[in-house]
Amino acid sequence: MPVTITMPALSPTMTEGTVANWLVAEGDSVAPGDMIAEIETDKATMEVEAIDEGIIGKILIPAGTENVAINTPIMIMLIDGEDASAIDAASVGVPAPAPAAAPETTSSAPTLPAAVAAPVAPAAQEIIEADVPPGTEMVTMTVREALRDAMAEEMRGDENVFLMGEEVAEYQGAYKISQGLLEEFGARRVIDTPITEHGFTGLGVGAAFGGLRPIVEFMTFNFAMQAMDQIINSAAKTLYMSGGQMGCPIVFRGANGIASRVAAQHSQCYASWYAHCPGLKVVSPYTAADAKGLLKSAIRDPNPVIFLENELMYGQSFDVPVLDDYTVPIGKARIARAGGDVTIIAFSIGVGWALEAAELLAAEGIEAEVIDLRSVRPMDMPTILQSVAKTNRCVTVEEGWLSCGIGAELSARLMEQAFDDLDAPVMRVGGEDVPMPYAANLEKLALPDATAIAAAAKAVCYR
Amino acid sequence: MAKAAKSKATGAKAASAKSGAAKSSPRKRKAPPPPAITKANGDDALRFYREMLLIRRFEEKAGQMYGMGLIGGFCHLYIGQEAVVVGMQAALEEGDTLLTSYRDHGHMLACGMDAKGVMAELTGRIGGYSKGKGGSMHMFSREKNFFGGHGIVGAQVPIGAGLAFSHKYKGNGRIALTYFGDGSANQGQVYESFNMAALWQLPVIFIVENNQYAMGTAVGRASAQTEFYRRGESMGIPGVQIDGMDVLAVKAAGDEAVAHVRGGKGPLLLEMKTYRYRGHSMSDPAKYRTKEEVQRVRADRDPIDQLRQAILASSVADEAALKAFDREVKDIVTVAAEFAQNSPEPDPSELYTDILVEV
Numbered sequence: 079m080p081v082t083i084t085m086p087a088l089s090p091t092m093t094e095g096t097v098a099n100w101l102v103a104e105g106d107s108v109a110p111g112d113m114i115a116e117i118e119t120d121k122a123t124m125e126v127e128a129i130d131e132g133i134i135g136k137i138l139i140p141a142g143t144e145n146v147a148i149n150t151p152i153m154i155m156l157i158d159g160e161d162a163s164a165i166d167a168a169s170v171g172v173p174a175p176a177p178a179a180a181p182e183t184t185s186s187a188p189t190l191p192a193a194v195a196a197p198v199a200p201a202a203q204e205i206i207e208a209d210v211p212p213g214t215e216m217v218t219m220t221v222r223e224a225l226r227d228a229m230a231e232e233m234r235g236d237e238n239v240f241l242m243g244e245e246v247a248e249y250q251g252a253y254k255i256s257q258g259l260l261e262e263f264g265a266r267r268v269i270d271t272p273i274t275e276h277g278f279t280g281l282g283v284g285a286a287f288g289g290l291r292p293i294v295e296f297m298t299f300n301f302a303m304q305a306m307d308q309i310i311n312s313a314a315k316t317l318y319m320s321g322g323q324m325g326c327p328i329v330f331r332g333a334n335g336i337a338s339r340v341a342a343q344h345s346q347c348y349a350s351w352y353a354h355c356p357g358l359k360v361v362s363p364y365t366a367a368d369a370k371g372l373l374k375s376a377i378r379d380p381n382p383v384i385f386l387e388n389e390l391m392y393g394q395s396f397d398v399p400v401l402d403d404y405t406v407p408i409g410k411a412r413i414a415r416a417g418g419d420v421t422i423i424a425f426s427i428g429v430g431w432a433l434e435a436a437e438l439l440a441a442e443g444i445e446a447e448v449i450d451l452r453s454v455r456p457m458d459m460p461t462i463l464q465s466v467a468k469t470n471r472c473v474t475v476e477e478g479w480l481s482c483g484i485g486a487e488l489s490a491r492l493m494e495q496a497f498d499d500l501d502a503p504v505m506r507v508g509g510e511d512v513p514m515p516y517a518a519n520l521e522k523l524a525l526p527d528a529t530a531i532a533a534a535a536k537a538v539c540y541r
Numbered sequence: 542m543a544k545a546a547k548s549k550a551t552g553a554k555a556a557s558a559k560s561g562a563a564k565s566s567p568r569k570r571k572a573p574p575p576p577a578i579t580k581a582n583g584d585d586a587l588r589f590y591r592e593m594l595l596i597r598r599f600e601e602k603a604g605q606m607y608g609m610g611l612i613g614g615f616c617h618l619y620i621g622q623e624a625v626v627v628g629m630q631a632a633l634e635e636g637d638t639l640l641t642s643y644r645d646h647g648h649m650l651a652c653g654m655d656a657k658g659v660m661a662e663l664t665g666r667i668g669g670y671s672k673g674k675g676g677s678m679h680m681f682s683r684e685k686n687f688f689g690g691h692g693i694v695g696a697q698v699p700i701g702a703g704l705a706f707s708h709k710y711k712g713n714g715r716i717a718l719t720y721f722g723d724g725s726a727n728q729g730q731v732y733e734s735f736n737m738a739a740l741w742q743l744p745v746i747f748i749v750e751n752n753q754y755a756m757g758t759a760v761g762r763a764s765a766q767t768e769f770y771r772r773g774e775s776m777g778i779p780g781v782q783i784d785g786m787d788v789l790a791v792k793a794a795g796d797e798a799v800a801h802v803r804g805g806k807g808p809l810l811l812e813m814k815t816y817r818y819r820g821h822s823m824s825d826p827a828k829y830r831t832k833e834e835v836q837r838v839r840a841d842r843d844p845i846d847q848l849r850q851a852i853l854a855s856s857v858a859d860e861a862a863l864k865a866f867d868r869e870v871k872d873i874v875t876v877a878a879e880f881a882q883n884s885p886e887p888d889p890s891e892l893y894t895d896i897l898v899e900v
Contacts, residue, residue, distance in 0.1 A: 102692075240710070266710070272740070277699045277733025284703020284717075287688055288638070290710060311693050312700060319679035321672035322895035324688070356896050380898035 080164050083153040085146045088117060088124050089311055090338045091390055095119045095254055096144045108136045111149035114153070120393045121223070121254050132157035135165050169208060170237045209371065209399075209406055216397035224366035224398055225255050225331075225387065228373035229293060231403070236291060242269040242278060243295030243332075248407065253392055279305035279330070283312045286328040286382075296332035299348045313382040314357030329376045331385035334362065335426060335477045336525060338390065342513035345521075347478030352384040353455040353487070354392070359408055360455040360530055361388035364429035366396035368452055371406030379408060388427045409488070411458035413465070417445035420535045421465040423488055424475035425451035432475050446535055454484055462488070463496050470501040471538040475531055480508040495509060502538040507531050513528060568811075570781040574795055575790035582789075583857035589631065589788045590852060591866045593623040593845050596647040599656055599872045600819075603646065603663055606822045611882060612663045614818050616677045619647035621818040624840035624844035625750050626651040628791025629718060629811075632799045636713070638704045640688035640697050641720035643678035644750075644817075648720065652685045655871050668884030672891060695721060695728030698747070702734040705745035705808075716744040716802045717879045724755025726769050732776075735808070739776040742807040747773070750785065756821040757829040770812035778810050785813030786842040789851075816842070 085095060096118040102108060108128040115126045135156040146152065154165050168452055178395040219227075235237045240263075245252045247260040247270040260268040271278040275296065282292040296302045299302040302309065309330060315325045335347045352360045359381055361371045369387070375381035398404070414429055415436050429450045436446040448466050451457065466472050474485030474491055487504035491505050543569040575652025578586045600618045605617050619626075622644075630651040631641070641648045649659050654670065662680050670680045678692040688704060701719025708715040711862035725731060726749055738745050753760055760767045770780030779801075783794045791813065798809045816838045820827040827835075852858050 099822035247544075271649070272733070272736055274733040274736065276730045277702075277737060280696060280699025280730060281703040281706055281734065281737055283687075284705075285707045285710070286703070288704045288707025289701065290707050306697065307693055307696060312691070313697055315687070316679075316897065318895045319671055319675040320681040320895075321674055323669065323671075323683050325683050325898045327898075359897070379900060381900075 080160060081130060081132065081157055082116075083155060084141075084150045085148045085150045086117065086126060087148045088119050089121055090340055091117045092121075092148060092181070093393075094145050094147045097121050097139045097141055097146055099136055100141050101125070101314035102134045104134050105138055108132060108134065108155075120220075121252075123228075128155070130155065130157055130271060133160075135160075135162060135206070174450075187275075202465045206414065209367070209412075210404070215400040217400050218395050219366050219398050220393055220395050221363075221366045221369045221387070222253070222255055222392040224396075225373055226257055226259065228370045229256070229377070230259060230262060232374055232377040233259070233267060236384075238289065238375075239291045239293065240267040240269065241293045241295060242271050242282060242512045244271055244273055246270060246295050246296050246438055251295075253389060255387075255392070256295070270366065275301050275304040276308060279308040280312060282328055283308055283326060286313070286326045287316070287324060291327050291377060293331060294327045296330065298337070298344060298348060298389070299332050300344050302330065302332070302348070307360075309352075309384075310355055314355050317381075318357060325380050329373070329383050329385055329389035329437055331376075332387060332518040333389040333392075334386035335388045336390075336509070336514065339516060339518065339521065340514075341516040345514035347386075347509070348384075349386055349454050349478060350478055350483045352386075353484065354482075358382050358384055358455060359453070360384045361384065361408055361453045362388075362426040363406075363452055364391070364414075364424075364426055364450050366394070366405070368406050368412070368450070369397045371404050372408065372452065374403075374405045375408050378405075382384050383408070386426065391427055393408045397400070406452070409456040409458055411420065411461040412450040413461070414450040415446065415448040417447040417469070419445045419469055420471040420473060420539055421447045421449060421462070421469045422473045422475060422531060422535060423449045423451060423462060425454060425484070426477070428475040428477060431526060431528050432531055435535060437531040438528060439535055442541070443497055443534070444535065444539055444541065451484075457488070457491070459491060459495065462492070463499075466492060466496050467499045470499055471535075472500070472504045473531060473534045473538060474504065474506045474508075476506075476508045477525065478509055479511055480506050481511060485507055502540065505534040505538050507534050542659060551818045552627070570779050570782050570797075572783045572790065573793040575784070575787050575793060578789070578851050578855035580857070583852075583855070585631065586789070586848065586852055586855075587858055587866070588894055589624075589627050589792070590845070590848050591870065592627045592651060593788065593848065594866060595656070595873060596620075596623045596627070596650050597845060598870050599650060599660070600646060602878050603872045604819065604823065606660075606664070606878060612677070612842040613637050613665065614676055615643065615825045616663065617644040617821065618819045618823075619644055621838070621844075622750060622752055622813075622815045624649055624787065624791050624848075625748070625785045625813045626669065626720070626817055628788040629746075629748060629795045631792050632795030633718065635798075636686065636715045637718065637799075638686045638688055638701075638708070639718040639720065640691065640704070641723060641827065642694065642697055642722060643690070644722070645678065645680060645690045649680060649682070649685075649687055649690075652682070652687050652767075654680075654682050654685050654687060656877035660877040661884045663697055664881040664884070665886065665892070666884035667887045668716065668880060672895075673690040673887040674891065689850065695719060695725040695731050698725065698728070698731045699734045699737075700745055701747075702738045703840035705738065706707070706741070706742035708744055709741070714803065716746065716799060718748060720748045720750060723749060723753070723760050723764065723769060724753075725749075726759075726772060727755075727763060731773075734826075735773050735776050735778055735810075738808040739773070739778050742805065744805070744833070745801045745808045746802050746828050747778075747808060747810045749810070750815055751812055752815050752817040754817070754821070754829065755808065757825070757827075759829065763814065768812070770810055773808070778808050779811040780812065781811045782814065784814035786838075786844045786847065788844055788848055830872050848879040
């Protein structure tokens with residue numbers, strides 16, 4: 079029986095990939111360990127090796143095919159002396175290259191991690207409260223590309239801006255965010271650090287005190303816990319302790335929040351940790367446009383800015399304004415969807431869940447207004463209060479634990495500042511109060527989703 | 542900056558360049574012998590005497606004022622260690638940067654900060670360097686290139702490496718001095734800093750002020766390797782051990798170190814063998830050592846007395862000339878103490894300023 083080789087999952091968050099190159103031809107003999115193909119993921123190009131001994135029977139997906147969902151058959155191998163006639167007998171059916179893999183296709187993949195399965199529905203994105211004039215030309219790009227472009231533009235504009243972090247230069251970024259920057263700006267300004275978060279964070283702070291504008295990349299914010307003292311005690315507090323002399327213009331950026339199947343130490347949202355501390359600004363965008371505009375603002379800001387990205391969002395595409403210098407102000411929320419019945423406040427990946435919940439609610443006659451917070455410190459209270467004054471109901475959404483979280487803060491502020499506007503208690507939706515489990519089913523249970531958000535919204539509407 | 546530093550950008554390439562530099566420089570350096578006082582360095586000696594005396598009298602006054610309840614919180618005095626910072630600062634040029642831990646009053650005076658502003662910060666008044674919002678442990682002066690004043694043990698070390706990074710990045714020929722104690726020397730981030738400084742050949746001098754006690758713990762009880770100048774060996778950072786009670790020895794070693802680092806040859810580690818006479822902070826009864834031990838150091842190795850004897854023996858100045866310094870310094874400290882008591886407390890509105898730079 080011929081063996082069907084399928085598109086492998088080569089990273090925790092991979093949903094599809096490109097068959098970049100076949101290293102074998104039909105009729106070739108291969109042994110276990112032989113390289114048979116190069117597969118390009120959103121993060122890297124990897125070689126795939128043969129596991130069995132046999133003959134390459136039929137290549138189902140030609141080299142260069144993009145967007146091949148994982149588990150799609152890509153090649154048939156003949157083993158135990160079979161000949162090509164055996165191929166027809168193989169129950170592989172018609173190969174489906176799926177050139178433009180729709181969300182339905184990817185989310186039905188059986189091994190797909192739960193967190194990825196939540197459709198983010200970028201197509202539904204509209205910048206309702208426009209940051210740009212009507213008629214501005216838009217280009218579709220991923221969050222990853224937007225972040226890279228923001229850094230490149232700011233580095234072109236200011237010689238004092240540089241990027242440092244683990245694998246940011248020669249490796250092109252662990253998540254490919256810094257792709258191409260080393261080539262353009264050289265090793266003086268795109269700096270691979272040792273794995274030494276506490277040390278290089280302090281070094282970055284010193285460089286900022288010394289008049290430079292460092293962008294410090296944490297491969298993920300989980301590792302920034304090693305550097306917490308330098309971020310809080312040195313970066314955030316020194317301006318105050320120096321009576322205003324010692325500004326620290328620095329950006330700490332990297333992947334935050336729940337990744338996929340990487341368990342408790344690598345899946346956590348730090349928004350409330352940093353938002354707790356005066357002396358910091360904390361932003362966490364959802365769209366690519368905001369990723370670009372906010373990162374540019376963060377790099378120019380004279381203060382330390384914590385820039386929380388989300389690994390699962392890196393590959394998502396959005397419309398980004400084609401402007402020479404597109405910035406988004408820190409501290410300004412965005413109405414992601416207008417509605418009059420209930421306000422749903424979310425940030426980062428949670429905005430996608432909230433928009434999805436809004437669709438579920440609309441089907442039941444409830445019009446939700448979705449606020450994309452974008453900045454968690456400072457919070458755009460005027461936008462929030464205006465919305466709640468209209469809807470009189472509010473649900474908050476976050477990936478992180480609810481205890482002392484962003485939703486808790488929003489609830490308290492709404493109680494203090496909008497008590498008379500509320501027709502129901504604010505409800506919080508967030509991650510379960512447990513360390514993130516590894517098992518796929520448990521991970522899904524630990525995370526909020528559109529259904530939970532819609533249920534909370536119905537509850538505050540007494541429906 | 543010299544060629545070696547300039548031609549090597551930070552990043553992976555620097556790694557290969559570094560190994561060459563490390564080979565060519567002996568890891569253990571001999572400290573140069575302290576010079577005798579002659580007419581040539583007589584003015585220096587007198588200046589050092591005056592500066593050390595200023596620190597001594599300032600700290601004694603701070604101790605008194607603490608006892609009177611005029612200074613709050615933690616207050617760490619530098620008495621006994623004056624030669625270290627006075628000798629090192631004399632080796633620097635305009636624009637070089639420095640920073641240290643929370644035992645920082647001496648460093649501020651030695652880099653030319655005004656005694657009034659330092660004392661007023663200790664009393665928490667608006668006339669202090671941080672408008673009363675930093676206190677003893679957290680003071681800064683951009684004007685004098687003093688970057689703190691850091692309250693977390695060892696945290697200033699990577700920041701100092703970062704200042705050196707900024708000098709190298711800008712190619713401005715400046716160097717960074719990073720002071721820390723024998724206690725800090727056991728913090729992990731110190732070695733993270735050593736590694737990056739050596740890897741990227743940063744223009745930084747790491748100075749361990751080994752005053753024998755990390756708070757109440759003698760070095761031998763906390764450190765497997767008590768020869769702190771050797772702590773950079775594994776990264777190829779040359780180390781020098783210096784008598785930190787002899788200001789002329791410190792200055793001579795400082796001159797060599799500054800030339801090495803400014804010449805683009807990468808970081809250096811200086812261990813200053815010194816001693817603090819007072820407790821770790823004002824609330825430390827210092828039961829972990831004998832009174833006799835302290836008395837012995839004061840009698841035999843006091844940096845100010847030693848220099849005083851040497852100056853008198855050299856005939857560069859007589860008793861009367863030194864007395865004049867005593868009076869001048871006393872006046873400065875008296876004025877500073879009065880200023881620190883008369884300067885108003887910060888206005889309540891200061892509570893909410895300087896949290897963020899307004900955009």
